[in-house]
Amino acid sequence: MPDSKRKSILILGGSFAGLTAAYELKRLAGEAHEITVVDKNEHFVFIPSLIWVPFGWRTIEQISFPLAPTLAAQGVRFLHATARWIDPARQTVTISQANGGERELFYDYLLVATGPHADFAMVEGLGPDGGYTVSICTAPHAIEAGRAWREFLREPGPVIVGATQEAACYGAAYEFVFNLEYALRKVGLRDRVPITYLTSEPFAGHFGIGGMKWAREMTEWFFRHTGIDWVLDAVVEKVSPGMVHLRQGRLHRAAAKNGRPEDLSGGSLPFRYAMIIPRFLGVPVVRDSGLGNARGFVVVDDYFRHLQHRNIYAAGVSVAVAPPEPCPSGCSVPKTGYISEVMAKYAARNILADIDGRPLVPKPATEIDAKCLMDAGNQGIIMLTDRIYVPSRHRKTELLIPGPWAHWAKVAFEKYALWKMRTGRVAWP
Ligand SMILES: Cc1cc2nc3c(=O)[nH]c(=O)nc-3n(C[C@H](O)[C@H](O)[C@H](O)COP(=O)(O)OP(=O)(O)OC[C@H]3O[C@@H](n4cnc5c(N)ncnc54)[C@H](O)[C@@H]3O)c2cc1C
Structure with missing residues (x-):
């Protein structure tokens, strides 16, 4: 029975x-x-x-x-x-x-x-399956992005990294752009590669949650310090070979002193390597x-x-x-x-x-907290908040800790999380 x-x-x-x-x-x-x-x-x-x-x-x-x-x-x-x-x-x-x-x-x-x-079909020409951009959202995509990267290193040029309109995974796009910048420095090619971060966020460090205290200032500092230009409020119209076409967007140049953005609406940006995360x-x-x-x-x-x-x-x-x-x-x-x-x-x-x-x-x-490690190659930002899905003004704790320890913490966390998942110890923190 x-x-x-x-x-x-x-x-x-x-x-x-x-x-x-x-x-x-x-x-x-x-x-x-x-x-x-x-x-x-x-x-x-x-x-x-x-x-x-x-x-x-x-x-x-x-x-x-x-x-x-x-x-x-x-x-x-x-x-x-x-x-x-x-x-x-x-x-x-x-x-x-x-x-x-x-x-x-x-x-x-x-x-x-x-x-x-991952809805690459939302924008013509987007994504690794029949499009012109790469992705790191899955293991096969990341392997393919690596193959394209090695090809790119033989003939470098402009790079675009980012996330389209309606995307959610901005943290991964930020991590990737800063790691890519670090990778170029390590192989001595940084001065030959202009890098642009492209995002539908209204300001740098918004992350889809309205930002956190000092997130905007810190992210802009990282962009300026590493010489990465950034495009805000971007709406991608389509991608053709080597070109991202924008319906709208505001370009901030890392080197600009006045801080005024350039209007990119109806314009386009060239690339030899582009990793753009679509909406989910x-x-x-x-x-x-x-x-x-x-x-x-x-x-x-x-x-x-x-x-x-x-x-x-x-x-x-x-x-x-x-x-x-x-x-x-x-x-x-x-x-x-x-x-x-x-x-x-x-x-x-x-x-x-x-x-x-x-x-x-x-x-x-609205009661869920967040613990996040944003890696930037050899440094990064540790992000902690008591409530992530509420407007910033309603959070009691918003802590951003920049520095190399964020990178070390992510490496250590990777080992710990894999061990925890492999051995079923989910009662552990
Ligand atoms: C590049 C990248 C970097 C990220 N970095 C971080 C980070 O640093 N820190 C962090 O906290 N989060 C990070 N995230 C987010 C994190 O990966 C997700 O929050 C997490 O994977 C969500 O877990 P999940 O189980 O909900 O979904 P997923 O991890 O997406 O898993 C879904 C599972 O369902 C399976 N599945 C789907 N459809 C079917 C079906 N029809 N039948 C059977 N199986 C199916 C899939 O194969 C998959 O195994 C990152 C995400 C990306 C893409």
């Missing part, structure tokens, strides 16, 4: 949010329930280190591990498959298995932790199944529970979060690895509370 108390908890996505939730469920519930993780990738990849892959400072092998044996060691079932369709009425998910064939999985509780879909959407399975908002992100209540389907939860980048401040050219909010883990722990605990008939514990997005 099936044990009616033993529930099937199905997790889509085995990255920061999905793995954390699986480990937390296992830690708290032991063998009481069956936990299954489905991911289209066989490996966990520490995405924050992808910024170093193009410059040869990390290989994918150094920053990843296989999911199947790792999860098996924790008593969690892993299926290497792509989720295609979620049917909330029948409580099933249809998956395409990596080794062929489709099958249906039943769930009592479903956790959506599928992260973002929810992934196809969420959009196709009608479980997301207009952008395909899952709207949840304060318990990370779907508004209509009470046994579906979501965590990480797949969750819809309202921007705390308006952004005229369209910015979305960042959802970092740390935030994804916080959401996943609450979602996991609330699934178990619901099963056991205990009260659920709320964690409104």
Whole structure:
């Protein structure tokens, strides 16, 4: 006879949010329930280190591990498959298995932790698949960006790094531009390469969250100090070979003394190497199944529970979060690895509370804190705030600590986070 108390908890996505939730469920519930993780990738990849892959400072092998044996060691079932369709009425998910064939999985509780879909199709010519720009959003993209980088070094020219209108991942773009600048200095090519940072943010250091105290001043100082020009309020019209065409944008030159920007509306910027992050959407399975908002992100209540389907939860980048401040050219909010883990722990605990008939514990997005390490090659900025998704004036703590320790901290954190994820120690900070 099936044990009616033993529930099937199905997790889509085995990255920061999905793995954390699986480990937390296992830690708290032991063998009481069956936990299954489905991911289209066989490996966990520490995405924050992808910024170093193009410059040869990390290989994918150094920053990843296989999911199947790792999860098996924790008593969690892993299926290497792509989720295609979620049917909330029948409580099933249809998956395409990596080794062929489709099958249906039943769930009592479903956790959506599928992260973002990088929407390169939003701008003609954008992205590495049929376009003219590179990306560092996934492991294959970062490898390809490295191949293009080595080619670029043989014949250097102007570089553009940034994020388009409606993008969310500005932190990664900032990290990449400063690491790229450092990489050029290391190979003695910096003076032959003009670098421009291109962003839809209304001011440098906005990050999609309205900035933080001193973030603008500090980011502008970094740009001027490293000789990087920056374009604000940018709306990219299209990309053609070697050229980014702008519908609008304001260019600030690092060397300009008067601080007045040049209007780039209708203009274009040349490049020999460009890494531009597009807007993020929810992934196809969420959009196709009608479980997301207009952008395909899952709207949840304060318990990370779907508004209509009470046994579906979501965590990480797949969750819809309202921007705390308006952004005229369209910015979305960042959802970092740390935030994804916080959401996943609450979602996991609330699934178990619901099963056991205990009260659920709320964690409104407006109460989530942030701990961020922004790397800039051989230095960087440590960023801490008590509440990230509220306007800056409503935060009690906003701390930015620049210096080489930010770089050392990121390197140390990379090792620690990989160890924590590999060994399931999610109760550790
Ligand atoms: C270049 C870069 C640098 C970054 N740097 C930092 C940083 O320094 N610090 C920081 O905190 N954050 C950083 N971030 C953000 C961080 O990577 C994300 O917050 C984090 O990865 C979100 O975790 P997640 O589990 O929600 O989504 P993801 O990590 O995107 O994982 C989603 C998982 O779902 C799987 N999936 C998707 N669709 C399906 C499907 N249909 N079926 C099965 N599986 C599916 C994917 O394969 C993936 O494994 C960075 C992001 C990028 C792109």
